[in-house]
Amino acid sequence: MKKQIIETDVLIIGGGPAGLATAIHLADLMMKNVESNGESAPVKLPYKIMLLEKGGEIGNHSISGAIINPIALKELLPEISISDMPFESEVKKDEVHYLSESGKITSPFTPPYFGNHGNYLASLGKVTKWLAGIAEKKGIQIYAGFNGSEVLYENDKVIGVRSGASGIDKHGNPMENYQPATDVLAKIVIFAEGSRGSLSKTVINKFQLAKEKNPQIYSLGVKEVWEVPEGNIEEGYVAHTLGYPVDSTQFGGGFIYGLRKNMVAIGFAVGLDYADPTFDTHHAFQIFKKHPFVAKFLKGGKIVRYGAKTIPEGGYYSIPKLYADNMMIVGDTGGLVAMPSLKGIHLGMKSGMLAAQTALSALQNKNSSAQQLSMYEKLFNDSYIKTELYPVRNFRQAFEGNLYTGMLKFGAQLITGGRGFGSEKLSVKEDYKHYRPLKSFNDNTFMNKMKDELSFDKITTFDKEMDIFYSGTNHDEEQPSHIQIVSTETCQTCLEEFGAPCQRFCPADVFEIVEDTKSNKKSLTLHPSNCVHCKTCDIKDPYQNVIWNTPYGGDGPEYGTM
Amino acid sequence: MGLKIFSLMKQVPVANEMRMGSDGLMDRTKAKSIINVDCTFGLEQGLQIKKSVPDAELYVVSMGPPSFEQSLKKAISMGYDHAVILSDKRLGGSDTFATGLALATMLKSKLISQDPNDKFIIFAGRQTSDGDTAHVPSQVGENLGIPQATFVEKVEYQGDHLQVVRMIEGGHQTIDIPIPCIISVAPTAIHARRPSLVGAINAREAKVTMYGLDDIGLETTFIGLNGSPTVVSNVVDIEHTRQKVVMLDGETPSDKVNNLSKIFSNAVQTAKSSAKEKTEIKPTEKANEFPIVDFRKGASGILTWVEMTGGQISKSSLEILNPARRLADELGTKVISVLIGDNVASFANQVIGHGADEVVVVNDERLKEYSILPFTSTIAQVVKEKKPEIALFGATTSGRELAPRLGSRVKAGVTADCTSLKIGTYVNKRLKSTFSPVLESIRPTYGESKLATIIGFWCPQMATARPGTFESLPFDNERKGIVTEFTPNLTDADFISKIVNTERKEVGGQALFTADVIVSGGKPCGDLDNFQGIRDLVDALKEQGIKAEWGASRQAVDRGFAPYARQVGQTGKTVRPKIYIAVGISGAIQHVSGIKESGKIIAINIEKKANIFNAVDYGIIGDYVKVMPELIKMVKNGYTFGLKKSEDIK
Known part of the structure; x- marks a missing residue:
């Protein structure tokens, strides 16, 4: 069977908040236009909008804290009142604590940009599922369970995206149930893949869209949803923590949110610019849950879901150029996350709406050149996305390496409108460049320091294997590994130098170092079916020896409520 | 002459109890609905025929409430051309007899051409996960008066007939079956393909044809709750909770293993089963x-x-x-x-x-x-x-x-x-x-x-x-x-x-579904002796006339110690032997979810703290290399975990 080709006007890759906002706003603008032309009750969109989502259903791969600033949703769906949006609760109580090993210091005031007044707690999966329902009604074609495996180019311009073949065995040979790839050709492709989008990454490299920008840097957040006994936590309660169990060289902290029906969202996020190759975010999260301040919320409860995601937090200077011929980038893929509040959902959605506005005008002008699409950048610069990101443009950079000096630098930025005492643009280096050789730690590593804390009781704390089960992740075992190792020789070098940090940074046990009992030779074994699609491996491998590709569409976690 | 393929499909709730509702509890009413897994194998065989007969028309056919539409459309996204459903409130409560009759009547009156030159093949899954009867394919075949083959693993289109390989007790049988016919496909056949994007686009546009009883001219005499020859008179829950593990202690591996002979003795088993029957x-x-x-x-x-x-x-x-x-x-x-x-x-x-x-x-x-x-x-x-x-x-x-x-x-x-x-x-x-x-x-x-x-x-x-x-x-x-x-x-x-x-020769993974004893090994069994101890125990059991098979954990399969067909657990096979023996398996929840319906589970592990001991009936802490020879010796001396010999009586 040959590959198949289909066509659309606008192709959106990714059914998260940014992709769905793009689709909905584009459809609304199209229809507004049609109405103004005097036509009544149109049933068909004048331009085709197609959205591909790799998760088996919209929402399966949606994960966030989440505290949502509703500004973009209100703007996107002005006819729907907040009370009809699928939020868990309004933020009612907002605390920040600094945790020491056994105690806590409560911040007497909410630090700047941490305030959540007027924001809403939500499960992002529920929100995206709800948005998808709205989008379907507006005539947008949503296909969940289909990946984007490759960007298609013609004359060095994006012309579409290939959705991969399936029915291929581990060695790459087609099996009897082979389904060929489908090439989707589009006038405009909008990449809304989320953090570290695998296609966007290739496009950004090919067109050098990140030239003269800071590299993107990330945090890894791991999260569990719990159901706890009545009285453990109040609905609308929000606590953010700094400190234990990470030390002052690391940028990170925890969150505890009280949701509806005695559900708790709890998580821990740590900047991936740490130096210690033994650091393990999942384990840090489990240790965090043992802290008396945290444990009390979970007492007597049970885990419902687990998940992990990376968060692009480089800020304003790490945002690549968001357009090129026939394409635009929206949401997390573009690094549109405001620090230090770690909020990107509203910015992602807003960027989608601006891209939609740009796309419609391109379609109407029958011109989707980079020049035409530069309208997106103008709209962006005039929007609240820039207003939110620009004053904190140097925030994250200041924290590279030390929390305390970071706070001082941030203090300086606050009184200088973001510039701080130094150069206008603080630079930053890629996360993977921060590792220090294992030997240089003289055993003073995370793993050694924490070795007494690394037993998990399987009641409140879990090993990765058990947590993965609660992610609901599932991958067809019969497919080539979607996690690609560039060179196994490099793995040997890495073992010697860094002790294979892949075993630690991956929150889903995809990487395992196995020792052959006979030769005592250590080598890497992959468990790609454990993967929860956070893409930390693609970011944090010290040699950039891991490439994350999309597996079969429909594979991956089943979050739904994360 | 045109060839029509009809694939019978049922939508069922996801049966896996480890799947949770949004509130974290298992709730069958809220459970996600999917195409019955066995039916996906039937759907795939229909699609395979298209390789031999490119212009064959493919119909996915079902009976049930209109909510089955999502699964019918899924079949279209896999490559089916048409979707048809028989949906009528009066069909509620139909048993398999009535279902077979109703489906056959719809096929006859609406889908099968009157022209004898127009041929058709019906595919079905082996059985459904919510009914488990495997009746409907036979009953549709009888009502249509066409030949059938069930438990089919391979299908080859040979013009006027199909050559199929079906599972039989202890082996396989190759049959030439003329067209038209009905084939029920075993879940060891070719796995269902993924939907294609083009298929999904077709499915979005596709209209599902819905018929009622009046459309197909079927009276209610033999259908629905009142027309069915059987009714369910009572349903009780089966408790699946396992008692806390009993650890088998002893000075030596031999002592530990010998404890088993006290637990599973032939005398105990016989006494139990006769007692059960007397109370009836x-x-x-x-x-x-x-x-x-x-x-x-x-x-x-x-x-x-x-x-x-x-x-x-x-x-x-x-x-x-x-x-x-x-x-x-x-x-x-x-x-x-x-x-x-x-x-x-x-x-x-x-x-x-x-x-x-x-x-x-x-x-x-x-x-x-x-x-x-x-x-x-x-x-x-x-x-x-x-x-x-x-x-x-x-x-x-x-x-x-x-x-x-x-x-x-x-x-x-x-x-x-x-x-x-x-x-x-x-x-x-x-x-x-x-x-x-x-x-x-x-x-x-x-x-x-x-x-x-x-x-x-x-x-x-x-x-x-x-x-x-x-x-x-x-x-x-x-x-x-x-x-x-x-x-x-x-x-x-x-x-x-x-x-x-x-x-008559057993092959590979399929035997895991019918084995009375499954001995599964984890990664250490591969590292230590490449599963020899596991296989020796199975061979010894077979010599005693016990239907025994060996399986492996995912870790062991990933290392290449066993083929994927033998993988037991969530991503492998869910098994229900009378005795399951987990050797050197740590007890990941993914593995446990695939064995929890086994009769009795015995775990052998060197790690006292291994998770597996939380999920089994009997535990032996010990070294694989030392425990297995003792266990094999016991079996060679006639010990069979209290099971009867399953070979046919001479």
Whole structure:
């Protein structure tokens, strides 16, 4: 069977908040236009909008804290009142604590940009599922369970995206149930893949869209949803923590949110610019849950879901150029996350709406050149996305390496409108460049320091294997590994130098170092079916020896409520 | 001439109990609905035919509520051309007999061309996960009067016929089956393909054709709750919670292993099963509330089918004589066994010695190997002559297709895979009647989580029982019975399917589903001796006549110590052996979820803290290399975990 080709006007890759906002706003603008032309009750969109989502259903791969600033949703769906949006609760109580090993210091005031007044707690999966329902009604074609495996180019311009073949065995040979790839050709492709989008990454490299920008840097957040006994936590309660169990060289902290029906969202996020190759975010999260301040919320409860995601937090200077011929980038893929509040959902959605506005005008002008699409950048610069990101443009950079000096630098930025005492643009280096050789730690590593804390009781704390089960992740075992190792020789070098940090940074046990009992030779074994699609491996491998590709569409976690 | 492919598909709730609702609790009503997994294999076979016949038209066909649309559209996204559903409130409560009739009627009246040059093939899955009966394919085949093959693993299109390979007890059989025909596909066939994007676009636009009873001209006499020959009279939950693990202690590995012989001794097992059966007769209450109705109308006797496998009486056929004998004694009637084959009269005494009063012998060289059509015809003719009130079959791959086809022919309801059979009464408040005596057929259902009691109202009341459920009665040399010859009227039409080859040899993973004992190894077993200890234990068990197979954890499969076909667990096979032995397996929740329905689970692990000990009945802490030889030695000395030998009686 040959590959198949289909066509659309606008192709959106990714059914998260940014992709769905793009689709909905584009459809609304199209229809507004049609109405103004005097036509009544149109049933068909004048331009085709197609959205591909790799998760088996919209929402399966949606994960966030989440505290949502509703500004973009209100703007996107002005006819729907907040009370009809699928939020868990309004933020009612907002605390920040600094945790020491056994105690806590409560911040007497909410630090700047941490305030959540007027924001809403939500499960992002529920929100995206709800948005998808709205989008379907507006005539947008949503296909969940289909990946984007490759960007298609013609004359060095994006012309579409290939959705991969399936029915291929581990060695790459087609099996009897082979389904060929489908090439989707589009006038405009909008990449809304989320953090570290695998296609966007290739496009950004090919067109050098990140030239003269800071590299993107990330945090890894791991999260569990719990159901706890009545009285453990109040609905609308929000606590953010700094400190234990990470030390002052690391940028990170925890969150505890009280949701509806005695559900708790709890998580821990740590900047991936740490130096210690033994650091393990999942384990840090489990240790965090043992802290008396945290444990009390979970007492007597049970885990419902687990998940992990990376968060692009480089800020304003790490945002690549968001357009090129026939394409635009929206949401997390573009690094549109405001620090230090770690909020990107509203910015992602807003960027989608601006891209939609740009796309419609391109379609109407029958011109989707980079020049035409530069309208997106103008709209962006005039929007609240820039207003939110620009004053904190140097925030994250200041924290590279030390929390305390970071706070001082941030203090300086606050009184200088973001510039701080130094150069206008603080630079930053890629996360993977921060590792220090294992030997240089003289055993003073995370793993050694924490070795007494690394037993998990399987009641409140879990090993990765058990947590993965609660992610609901599932991958067809019969497919080539979607996690690609560039060179196994490099793995040997890495073992010697860094002790294979892949075993630690991956929150889903995809990487395992196995020792052959006979030769005592250590080598890497992959468990790609454990993967929860956070893409930390693609970011944090010290040699950039891991490439994350999309597996079969429909594979991956089943979050739904994360 | 055009070829049409009809694939029967049912939508079912996700059965995996480890899947949680949004509130974190398992809730079947909220459970996600999917295409019944077995049906996906049928769908795939339909698509495979397109490789040979590119212009074949593919129909996915279902019966159920309109909410099945999502699964019908999924089939279209896989490559089906049309989706058709029979949906009518009056069909609610239909049993398999009624379902088979209704589907066949729709196919006949709406989908199958009247032109005999237009050919069709029907594909179906083996069975559904919520009903587990495997009846409907046989019943659709009977109602349409076309040949069938069930439990099929391979299908090859050869022009005017298909060559299929079907699973049989202990092996495979290759059959040439003419088109039109119906094929039910085993879940060891080709896995269903993923939807294609083009398919998904087609599905979005596609219209599902919906028919009601009036459209297909079917009256309600034989469908729905009132028309079905069987009803579910009672459902109880089966407790699956395992008691806390019992650790088997001892100074040496040998001491530890020897503890097992105290737990699973043959004496204990036998005592238990006979005790269970003695409690089955109990006086019925409220029986006098309504007048007693005896619906047998003169039918009497318990009929059983004696299956010949490889020149021997199948073990399950002797087992079924046990409940038959007991029910006959209780009803004051006799056991009539039908023995079919070529020159099989000499086996009649064995059947009598195990409990039959009369053996009807059918000798015909064409009936040497079991084949569905002539055997259905033969037994149907015996049923017509003898008019039994009850008919019992071993639930082998033959019995499981023969009973439902026969049921549809003689108009009787069938209960599949019973674990217990009793005589009871059934009070029908609506009809203000007490039916007595009735056969209460009790069977596990809904993925083994519930025990349902099924009552049939038409004679014969038919049931099949899983091999190993009942113990055959000891052979009694003194028992007397009569042997009669019977010559059925068979036509050429009964022999249109040709058996090409019969091979009795177990292969690979499929045997995991039928094994009584599964010994699974983890990664350490591979590291230490490349699974030799695991395989040696299985071989030793086989030598003792136990159906034993070996499996592996995902870790071990990932390391290449075992093929994926042998992987046990969430992403491998979910197994239900009587005894599961996990060796060197840490007990990841993913593995445990695939074995939790096993009878008894024994874990051997060197790690005292291994998670596996939280999920098993008996635990042995010890070194794989030292424990296994002790266990193998015990088995070689005759220890079989209290299980009976499963080889056929000589």
